[in-house]
Amino acid sequence: MQNTQNNIVIDDAWFTVSKLDETTFAISEYGHWEKVHSYLLIGQQRAALIDTGLGIDNMKRMTDLLTDLPIIVLTTHVHVDHIGSHGQYPEIYVHEAEEDWLVSGIKGLSIEQIRKDIAREITRPVPASFNPATYTPYRGKPQGLLHDGDVIELGERGLVVYHTPGHSPGHIALFDPSRGYLFTGDLLYDETPVYAFYPTTSPEDLVNSLLKISEIAGVKQIYGGHNRIGLDPGLLEVVKDAVRELREKDLVRFGTGIHRFNGFSVQF
Ligand SMILES: [Zn+2]
Ligand SMILES: [Zn+2]
Structure with missing residues (x-):
């Protein structure tokens, strides 16, 4: 298991940058209850930024310190x-099924709720530019759409969608076969339950997706969108068993609550 505490290269007022290897960085927001991570992957020709965080501070300030290459943004999902x-970035990619959310926002999710969630349990000083009363989620048209099986080429480093x-x-989820890194967004992380209990979520799809990533060969490290950075690939075996158990017990349904396993939990 990687101990990222020892790999912190920048501890800014808001962002914490951890070096995962010479050309891979986690950009974390530990000052917020959600402990969000975005990841910068540098290739020979360009770099990919997997997600861009909470928007409390400007992440470009950090990525400018880490690479001079053009950066494309890959969106794990439009939350x-x-x-x-x-x-802050000119080239944004999102899966085709969430293009409308990126352009028009998520229907039924009120701005009051978003502002309440963004402003609570903040433990680090925020920049003067951040005002929770006027905070507005990003909206815009993506430059490209992602599909299952796409390969994003960064130059001697490809990412599989x-x-x-x-x-x-x-x-x-994005897999980097050159390093064996699997970036799982909000599909898989530790410490707090991964979840599917909102109206736009699907417990059935979630377990199918967990099973899908558990079958990827050559995973050496798992990097989720929240909580601890760098999970052991053995977790994928736990995931496989968990999915089997959830199905056997008929728990893959809304309202069945939190189900705990050795290394992760899920809430339906
Ligand atoms: Zn999410
Ligand atoms: Zn999230």
């Missing part, structure tokens, strides 16, 4: 805690 700094709906309809 507000993953698209915060999208507006896996469509993994459930937590949201157009959620994706």
